[in-house]
Amino acid sequence: MRRENTKSNIDFKSIFDSLPDLYLLLDRDFNIVGVSDAYLQATMVSRKQILGKNVFDAFPDNPNDPKATGAKNLYASLLRVLKNKSADTMAIQKYDIQRPADRGGGFEERYWSPINTPVLGADQEVEYIIHRVEDVTEFVHLKKNGSVQLKLMEELRTKAGEMEIEIYQRAQEIQEANKQLEEVNKNLARLDQIKTQFFANVSHELRTPLMLILGPLEMLLAEKKLPSFVQNTLRRIQNNAQILLKHVNDLLNISKLDAGKMILHYANIELVKLIQQTIALFEAQIPERKLTFSMDLPHELQAQIDPDKIQHVLINILSNAIKFTPKNAKVWIRLEQINPEICKLQIADNGPGIPPDLCETIFERFFQVEEPTTRTVGGTGLGLSIAKDFVELHGGSILASNAQNGGAIFTIELPLKAPQNVKVYSSYSQPSLGEKEISTSLAEFRNKVNPIKEAAEEDYYNRPLILVVEDNQEMNHFICKILNTFYRTESAFDGREGLQKSLALHPDLIVSDIMMPHMSGVEMVHAIREHPLLLKTPIIILTAKADDELTARMLEEGAQDYVIKPFSAKEFKARVANLILVKKAEDELDQFVYHASHDLKAPLPAMEHLISWIEEDLGEMLSEQSKKYLLLLRQRASRMSKLLDGLLKYAQSGYVFDKVRTIHTDRLITDIIKKLNPPQTVTFQLEDTLPVLNTCELPLREVFTALLDNSIRHHHRKDGHIIIGTKEKDRFYEFFVADDGPGIEKKYQDRIFQLFQTLQPRDKLETSGVGLSIAKKIVEFQGGKISVESEKNKGSVFRFLWPKDKEIGDAC
Known part of the structure; x- marks a missing residue:
């Protein structure tokens, strides 16, 4: 009778031991728990000698070879397998084998081609690692000796099977590439840490003088004897200080998020009540904008969330809607429970909407739909980015889209339960955010109505702008045609026109010929670099001559790259894309400097003037204490101005x-x-x-x-x-x-x-x-x-x- 094989009666150990190739089975701690007979034979050891031992104790490096790196490289590969949960192919390794005493003792030179493969458990974590090697010692010796004898080559092919000659070089390239990638990742992590620390330091340094501005203001406003027009003036100063505070708070939140220090404090919350409380706090802002809220909410909905963070999300999205919707606009809020675990919150408006290609980009840090030079509302471009981070910290998601009849829709899906083993506070009266937070969020457009810029129908005007300076009209047209798929282009037909358009348009990149009428490319580049706003604009030079001396001169004058005609369109586009990406990376700091020097500093002159008005108009009406507060306020505003001047000077000092x-x-x-x-x-x-x-x-x-x-x-x-x-x-x-x-x-x-x-x-x-x-x-x-x-x-x-x-x- 034929016996059926089942999982219980298959002898997997015997199968593994009998595998014809060289295998080790390691546990998570790199202890040997299985070995094939072929591996034992190749390494001249017995199963009893190595089973249960750590692989590095069983097979140490040759102590007589100071250059031995086999154990070190194997350890690094095994760590990558644990981290990435994927197979790791190593370069050919020199890993000498210790001979038994009856075979002369000492170490025998060996070369191996290893691959390490993970075995995942039910929890999708690595439980075992299969270490497979091929003995390529003869192949390496043959390569070292440079032998080309046909007989030896045929023997090598027979023993190596399908192994190709390039395996050695390719494996070495893989190992070198892994080293370079690790170094790049370390540098990126270091730069990101420096940036995060920079934001945190700046935020801290700005918050201290800000609090010393807002504190005396509150004391002044508490004096009931002050005339109403003085109180109004002080409130305007307070409003400008709150604009600064919001920007600084946003930067501080970003630094905490990047450093992984933002912690959620979960509580049992009635979510409907939280939304209603937040909307109620906005009531003071609605009369100025003549906005109407329409709410579709269930009677109640219990949720385990961090109420401060979720209210911050609501504030940022509602503030964004109020900023970008005209007067008499409407904002809709709808909440529903999708299933026992998830709820969905939608906030919509009938404003200009979002360009479809920017629905994901708007959540990027410092990004703003409007150009900085023409934007109608202020801000740092961090509000939606912070909202997205807070939602994702809860394990939720946020998406932006456009309604059929116009306007933007933000859809948030949020888990209703906190993660397991996380402390949840049983009672929570209301979030700590309140009227001050709302007031700070909306301070930048209080008492004024900004014109709303209509959204572009296409993404063309959001693309990087490239100025093509080439006197040959056919070549100019050709270059523009090459670039038009991904970029905006503007043409100039001589160096003088190129300089004028560079100053007027501030392009993201300039492509220029050298030989042109009126002003050569060399002269134009030199003139461009004399203007501070164009110092970092990348320039690609087109030349019909392979002139090393001229090329070196152009690079010294300030060009970043050059292309010799005739050129490959593919190569040219790759060079352009590379410079555009580099500039985009640099622009993040530039945007921060712009906001630090513009948005953060703009309220300070107004505060200075308003303080002077109070002193001049009131004369002796102010008490001595009030005069002291005004003096302190002036000193702190001056201190803040100097800090910002120093920050701007520091950012520009390298250029x-x-x-x-x-x-x-x-x-x-x-x-x-x-x-x-x-x-x-x-x-x-x-x-x-x-x-x-x-x-x-x-x-x-x-x-x-x-x-x-x-x-x-x-x-x-x-x-x-x-x-x-x-x-x-x-x-x-x-x-x-x-x-x-x-x-x-x-x-x-x-x-x-x-x-x-x-x-x-x-x-x-x-x-x-x-x-x-x-x-x-x-x-x-x-x-x-x-x-x-x-x-x-x-x-x-x-x-x-x-x-x-x-x-x-x-x-x-």
Whole structure:
């Protein structure tokens, strides 16, 4: 009678042991739990010797080979399998095998081609790893010896089977590519961490003076004796400060989200009541915009959510709807329970809607549908991004679309239950957000009605703009045709017209010929780089001549790439796309600088003027306490303005554009000292070693100004002495600024070059904490380094490397 094979009577162990190829079975801790007979034979060990041992104890590296990396590479591959839950093919490895004593002992040179494959359990986690190898020692020896004898090649083909000659090179390339990819990922993670920390630092530095502005304002507004027009003026100041606060809060939320520090506090909430409370808080804003809310809500709906975060989502989406809808517009809110686990919330308006191709893009950070130069409402472009992050933290989703009759629809799907093993508070009166949060969110368009820009019918005007400067009309038309699929294009037919259109349009990229009438491409690039707003605009040069000297000159003048005619359209588009992507990455910081210098700073002049009006109009009506509050308010506004000026200067400091000229450094330093106007008791000594060099004056002036200003401000002595000198060091000059001030403790010496870092309280020493940061950024941009040597109460010596002579007339 034929016995049926079942899972219970199949001897899988015997099958595995008898496999004809070389296999090890490892557990999650890399212990050997199975081995094929073929593997035992190839490695000259017995099953009893290695079974149960860790693979690296059973097969250590050859201790006599200092270059052995087999164990290290195998460990890295096994870790990748655990992390990625996918097979990992290794390059050919040199992994020597220890011979038994009866075979002479010692290690025998071996080369292997390994692949490690995961075995997933029911929970989709890695339970085992199958380690399969092929012995390719003869193949490697043959390759090393360079033998081409036909007989040996035939023997190799027979033993290797279907293994191709390229396997060695390809496997090596895979390993090298993995190393490069790991390095790139490390760098990206480091840059992302720096950006997140930068946002957090900026937010913290701006919130402190903001609270010192809003605090005195509340005290002033609490004085009932103030005339109504004064209270109205103070409220306008408060409104501008709230605009600043919202932008700063958004930046702080982003930094917490990026750092993974945003924590949800779940509570049992009646979701319908939360929505109704939020809408009620908006009532104060509705009369100004003449908006109408229409709600379709169930009688009640219980949910386990973080009420603060969900109300923040509601505020951001409703604020967005109110911003972009005209007067007499409507906003619809609909809530329904899809199933016992999920609810769906929809918020719709009858505003201009969203361009269809931007329905996903609007959730990206800093993105705004309107162009920054023509936008009708303010903001940092972070509200919808934060809303999306908060919803996804709950395990939900948010989508944007357009209604059939126009207007935008935001659809949120949200789990009604908190994840398992998460603490849920049983009672929660109401979210901590309230009228102040709503007021802050809507402050930027209170008491004014902005015209609404109609949405574009297509995405053409949202594409990057490329200016094509080419005097040959056929070639110009051809280039535009190549690019029109993905970009907007504008044509210019000589260098002069190209310069004019560059200044007028601020394109995302410029493509230019060299030989053109009126103004050549060389002259145009030079003229473009003299305008700060075009300093970072990428330029591709088209040339019909393979002229290395001219190409090098163009790259030195400020072009990023060049293409020789005739060129491949595919290659040309790839070069364009690469530069556009690089510029897009740089624009994230540019957008932040724009908002920091525009949106964050815009309310400050208004506050300054309004304070002056109060002082002039009221005269002696104000109490002494009120006058003190006004003075404090003015000081804090001034402090905020200086912080923002420093931030902007820091962001732009790496892009100081200047021409190389002959600079007498002693004269330059003397002029800087004169403009700093130090106390007469502070003396300066300029050493005779200060050189005359060919360099750019503006960046060098910025560095010396920052260092000298730092030494003067922090000296604290009436008879201070500062020495400035230099010495040659390879291809650099090493300048130094030494003082006999209080010195800097070693633990603070790295911090002083960080943004907003000061060692003295800012109320005691008026400084923004950006001077040394700017100096460091400029020096590093020039290819040098900056450092400090100091001991407490023994003065400080700042040193920086500056490149030696450049060619007169060159750009830098």
